[in-house]
Amino acid sequence: MTPRHRSLVWSATRHLLLLCGAVFILLPFVWMISTASKPQTEIFTKSIHFIPQTFALWDNFATAFGKASLWRFLVNGVVVTASIFVLQVLIALPAAYALAKLRFAGREVLFALVLFCILIPPQATAIPVFLLFHQLGILDSYAALIVPFTISAFGIFLMRQFFKTVPDDLIEAARMDGISEFGIVWRVMLPTAIPALTAFGIFSVVAHWNDYFWPLIVLNSEHLRTPPLGVASFRNEEAGTNYGPLMAAAIVIIAPLVVAFLLAQRRFIEGITLTGIK
Amino acid sequence: MAKIELNGIRKTFDQTAILKGIDLAIEDGEFIALIGPSGCGKSTLLRIIAGLEPQSSGEVRIDGVQVDGIRPSARNLAMVFQSYALYPHLSVFDNIAVPLRMRRHSALARMPLIGRLHPERGRTERGIREDVERVAAQLELAALLKRKPGQLSGGQRQRVAVGRAIVRQPLGFLFDEPLSNLDAKLRVHMRAELAQLHRQLKATFVYVTHDQAEAMTMSSRIAVMIEGNVVQIGTPAEVYENPRDIRVAEFVGSPKINAMPGVIREDRGLEVLGRQLRLGTAAAAGRCTVCVRPERMEIGPGPGTIAGIVTHLEHLGAEAFIHVKVDRIDLPLLARVSPDQQLPEIGSAIHLGFSDNAVRAFDAAGKRIDVAVPARSERVREKALG
Amino acid sequence: MVAPAFILMFLLLLGPLLGVIALSFTDYQLGSPSFSWIGLSNYQDMFGDRVFWLSLRNTLTYVAIVVPAAVALGLAVALLIESGGSLRTWYRTIYFLPVMATLIAMSIVWEFMLHPQFGLINGLLHGIGLEGFSWLQDRRTALYALCVIGIWQALGFNMVLFLAGLVSIPRQLYDAAEIDGAHSAWARFRLVTWPMLGPTTVFVVVITGIRSFQVFDTVHVLTKGGPSKSSEVLIHTMYIESFEFFRSGYGAALTVVFLAFVLLLTLVKSALANRGVHYA
Ligand SMILES: Nc1ncnc2c1ncn2[C@@H]1O[C@H](COP(=O)(O)OP(=O)(O)O)[C@@H](O)[C@H]1O
Numbered sequence: 001m002t003p004r005h006r007s008l009v010w011s012a013t014r015h016l017l018l019l020c021g022a023v024f025i026l027l028p029f030v031w032m033i034s035t036a037s038k039p040q041t042e043i044f045t046k047s048i049h050f051i052p053q054t055f056a057l058w059d060n061f062a063t064a065f066g067k068a069s070l071w072r073f074l075v076n077g078v079v080v081t082a083s084i085f086v087l088q089v090l091i092a093l094p095a096a097y098a099l100a101k102l103r104f105a106g107r108e109v110l111f112a113l114v115l116f117c118i119l120i121p122p123q124a125t126a127i128p129v130f131l132l133f134h135q136l137g138i139l140d141s142y143a144a145l146i147v148p149f150t151i152s153a154f155g156i157f158l159m160r161q162f163f164k165t166v167p168d169d170l171i172e173a174a175r176m177d178g179i180s181e182f183g184i185v186w187r188v189m190l191p192t193a194i195p196a197l198t199a200f201g202i203f204s205v206v207a208h209w210n211d212y213f214w215p216l217i218v219l220n221s222e223h224l225r226t227p228p229l230g231v232a233s234f235r236n237e238e239a240g241t242n243y244g245p246l247m248a249a250a251i252v253i254i255a256p257l258v259v260a261f262l263l264a265q266r267r268f269i270e271g272i273t274l275t276g277i278k
Numbered sequence: 279m280a281k282i283e284l285n286g287i288r289k290t291f292d293q294t295a296i297l298k299g300i301d302l303a304i305e306d307g308e309f310i311a312l313i314g315p316s317g318c319g320k321s322t323l324l325r326i327i328a329g330l331e332p333q334s335s336g337e338v339r340i341d342g343v344q345v346d347g348i349r350p351s352a353r354n355l356a357m358v359f360q361s362y363a364l365y366p367h368l369s370v371f372d373n374i375a376v377p378l379r380m381r382r383h384s385a386l387a388r389m390p391l392i393g394r395l396h397p398e399r400g401r402t403e404r405g406i407r408e409d410v411e412r413v414a415a416q417l418e419l420a421a422l423l424k425r426k427p428g429q430l431s432g433g434q435r436q437r438v439a440v441g442r443a444i445v446r447q448p449l450g451f452l453f454d455e456p457l458s459n460l461d462a463k464l465r466v467h468m469r470a471e472l473a474q475l476h477r478q479l480k481a482t483f484v485y486v487t488h489d490q491a492e493a494m495t496m497s498s499r500i501a502v503m504i505e506g507n508v509v510q511i512g513t514p515a516e517v518y519e520n521p522r523d524i525r526v527a528e529f530v531g532s533p534k535i536n537a538m539p540g541v542i543r544e545d546r547g548l549e550v551l552g553r554q555l556r557l558g559t560a561a562a563a564g565r566c567t568v569c570v571r572p573e574r575m576e577i578g579p580g581p582g583t584i585a586g587i588v589t590h591l592e593h594l595g596a597e598a599f600i601h602v603k604v605d606r607i608d609l610p611l612l613a614r615v616s617p618d619q620q621l622p623e624i625g626s627a628i629h630l631g632f633s634d635n636a637v638r639a640f641d642a643a644g645k646r647i648d649v650a651v652p653a654r655s656e657r658v659r660e661k662a663l664g
Numbered sequence: 665m666v667a668p669a670f671i672l673m674f675l676l677l678l679g680p681l682l683g684v685i686a687l688s689f690t691d692y693q694l695g696s697p698s699f700s701w702i703g704l705s706n707y708q709d710m711f712g713d714r715v716f717w718l719s720l721r722n723t724l725t726y727v728a729i730v731v732p733a734a735v736a737l738g739l740a741v742a743l744l745i746e747s748g749g750s751l752r753t754w755y756r757t758i759y760f761l762p763v764m765a766t767l768i769a770m771s772i773v774w775e776f777m778l779h780p781q782f783g784l785i786n787g788l789l790h791g792i793g794l795e796g797f798s799w800l801q802d803r804r805t806a807l808y809a810l811c812v813i814g815i816w817q818a819l820g821f822n823m824v825l826f827l828a829g830l831v832s833i834p835r836q837l838y839d840a841a842e843i844d845g846a847h848s849a850w851a852r853f854r855l856v857t858w859p860m861l862g863p864t865t866v867f868v869v870v871i872t873g874i875r876s877f878q879v880f881d882t883v884h885v886l887t888k889g890g891p892s893k894s895s896e897v898l899i900h901t902m903y904i905e906s907f908e909f910f911r912s913g914y915g916a917a918l919t920v921v922f923l924a925f926v927l928l929l930t931l932v933k934s935a936l937a938n939r940g941v942h943y944a
């Protein structure tokens with residue numbers, strides 16, 4: 001075999017293997033869209049067909065939006081994830097700045113604590129936090145969904161590492177100009193930190209949009225449900241009977257993040273792989 | 279030992295021509311330096327010789343055999359990389375042993391775990407140990423064999439990289455800026471060591487660098503590459519004294535050669551900065567550039583000298599440079615003088631001159647043009663002397 | 665400046681962490697007016713409970729299947745993508761999609777795909793003349809079906825980490841390997857890729873391990889640990905005990921076991937990282 005032949009054969013093998021894998025990965029997505037486009041009668045047949053004979057996607061969307069308060073879930077999702085992110089930034093940035101750039105007694109100890117807290121999995125603190133919220137009487141509220149995540153040890157760590165790379169001159173110049181330390185955080189450090197914050201924002205939003213465990217524990221009321229909880233309860237009501245609208249609802253729930261991902265892949269991959277560092 | 283011939287080598291990356299037809303014959307056992315500014319395609323050419331990169335057209339011959347499609351390791355050339363490319367997880371010993379293990383052990387014997395059971399393995403491994411230790415002794419690495427590359431200094435890493443290259447006794451060596459990551463002092467030291475190594479091994483050395491001092495001091499011949507072409511090949515002295523192209527003249531030599539705008543008149547006379555020189559040329563009339571090396575500049579008033587103002591002095595101990603600003607040229611002219619003589623004051627007026635044979639002239643396209651004192655004035659001079 | 669952050673950290677992370685350990689030594693039940701210290705009795709109950717052992721065994725099985733598969737497949741996909749020039753971004757995007765898609769929503773899709781009568785999987789099996797299973801309703805298959813979903817979801821994430829690791833390997837090392845006589849792709853993989861990926865691999869294994877220990881969403885939606893506890897896993901047991909039966913003390917003891925495993929993995933990681941996996 002000549003080298004050219006060999007490289008052709010290899011290239012074909014590579015695509016073949018990757019395509020096989022891609023089929024496995026994409027199958028649920030394809031099947032979801034296919035089922036969501038089929039009327040009831042076509043769904044409950046034993047023969048497999050991907051392309052629906054009667055196109056019923058819009059009907060299924062209509063049914064889904066009619067039966068479940070999908071809009072409400074989406075709005076809840078946005079309110080919760082946005083509040084979490086904003087509060088995380090408000091709380092983490094000053095701490096990160098202090099840990100990176102200010103000298104004070106106990107700084108090393110505090111930073112060690114941050115590193116330790118990164119390792120605490122959210123499931124580990126669920127019971128005590130739940131009991132605490134029960135005492136405070138704030139279960140089953142937006143607050144219950146948001147408050148536990150306002151502190152992100154990982155966010156502090158990440159921003160502290162980033163601030164370490166910002167030259168001291170910049171801060172000293174700001175101090176010479178008479179800007180207060182808080183002013184420095186918001187007016188000097190924040191603008192330099194936009195790329196790191198974007199990555200962290202994506203990380204945070206994706207994690208909390210998709211979170212199921214905590215909302216499941218603290219929520220009771222239907223009107224507060226986040227998207228995963230909403231689609232799960234919709235499924236509990238409809239499973240076995242109404243797969244078309246159920247799949248349509250699934251599409252609605254995953255669409256915001258998936259579309260955002262497709263539009264800004266690189267940033268998303270950066271943001272999500274941050275979990276790797278965590 | 280190997281003779282390496284390059285015929286019409288071209289290389290394009292994404293429609294950009296990087297190498298534009300390189301012809302080069304490298305003699306057996308020769309130390310040739312490829313020099314040129316960064317980005318001119320030196321590394322690419324070296325990688326084509328090594329077989330790491332296929333050429334777009336042209337052929338590479340090693341000892342008369344065309345090597346297209348022959349794997350890099352089968353070409354029997356060793357390469358030393360700019361970043362050394364040592365395997366960071368392997369000890370110095372194992373780094374040097376890699377090429378031997380790859381060659382001498384069968385694929386089976388190299389398998390993890392099972393390989394250890396292979397009957398031939400023990401004997402081969404003993405042979406490898408001897409060879410590695412011999413090379414380590416030669417390069418004064420014996421005490422470092424157990425260390426990882428991360429624990430070595432730059433110079434030591436450099437030596438390990440050389441060790442890995444020489445251990446399998448290849449026909450030729452390819453060096454890609456091997457000293458550019460070392461500090462200045464160590465670089466001078468390693469320069470001597472590599473030259474010494476070449477005398478010992480008598481193998482063909484192809485040495486790529488953008489540092490002309492390295493090339494001048496180590497090699498027997500220099501090939502100057504500029505923008506994908508080999509512009510001139512010759513001994514260091516030839517290239518320095520007789521550049522065929524203004525880019526060669528400007529690249530070789532430090533500090534840079536003085537370049538002054540000139541004109542070739544209709545009567546074939548040569549003018550520089552508005553002054554008429556005694557020199558004439560056969561080249562067509564038009565603009566030209568007159569170049570003179572700093573050490574050929576002469577200080578002191580006289581007929582036809584150039585007036586200027588001293589803007590800066592550099593006293594280097596063994597020599598000194600005077601920077602002289604002259605009308606109509608942006609860059610100052612440089613003159614090298616012996617430091618024992620009285621240096622002029624900064625800001626003072628000064629006259630610069632040069633003798634006829636110091637002039638290297640180039641036409642508007644940058645090609646060298648021959649200049650000579652015309653026969654008539656020659657006779658006039660003979661008469662005057664006679 | 666650090667005050668708000670550290671007050672919250674104590675209230676919401678460190679305090680609860682200590683709280684959960686303390687709780688595990690009490691008989692506290694949500695709503696009961698008082699509690700008492702009962703020493704190790706929760707742990708005794710736990711170790712005497714068949715469900716706990718089943719749950720632990722299932723969790724370990726899940727980890728033992730998902731980690732090697734998701735790591736090996738992630739590496740394989742990353743190597744395949746990196747080995748050629750064409751369609752790289754496409755493949756990367758496709759394989760990364762499951763990481764982005766809300767797992768709960770996709771679990772519901774998987775549930776329908778695994779539907780005994782109308783599911784795609786059984787339909788396909790039927791097409792090639794095989795008898796399908798009631799995947800999620802059969803105690804022989806439920807846990808493995810969950811494993812497949814776990815692998816499907818984790819693969820892309822690992823792939824991206826490996827891709828980042830691959831990109832950071834200096835190209836000159838491959839050139840050197842080629843010159844040194846590493847002819848086959850396998851020889852180059854052994855000499856350069858695998859050792860250079862060492863730190864990444866340790867990292868990916870530990871991350872995948874920790875995430876697999878946390879498996880909950882798919883279990884809760886698809887099987888509720890059934891049938892007959894065949895897919896019961898640690899966090900799910902913890903959830904049921906703490907938030908359905910409100911046996912907070914007992915749930916805390918389960919949490920402590922879970923924490924011990926996560927801590928163990930973290931220790932393995934830092935031990936390996938310190939034992940000099942070689943950054944250049
Ligand atoms: N693999 C490649 N793909 C595209 N362009 C390349 C590649 N390798 C080198 N080049 C380009 O070729 C030119 C010459 O590169 P190189 O041979 O490394 O120069 P030198 O070693 O003389 O500094 C550069 O402009 C570089 O950008």
Ligand SMILES: [Mg+2]
Pocket residue numbers: 320321322455
């Ligand atoms: Mg180069």
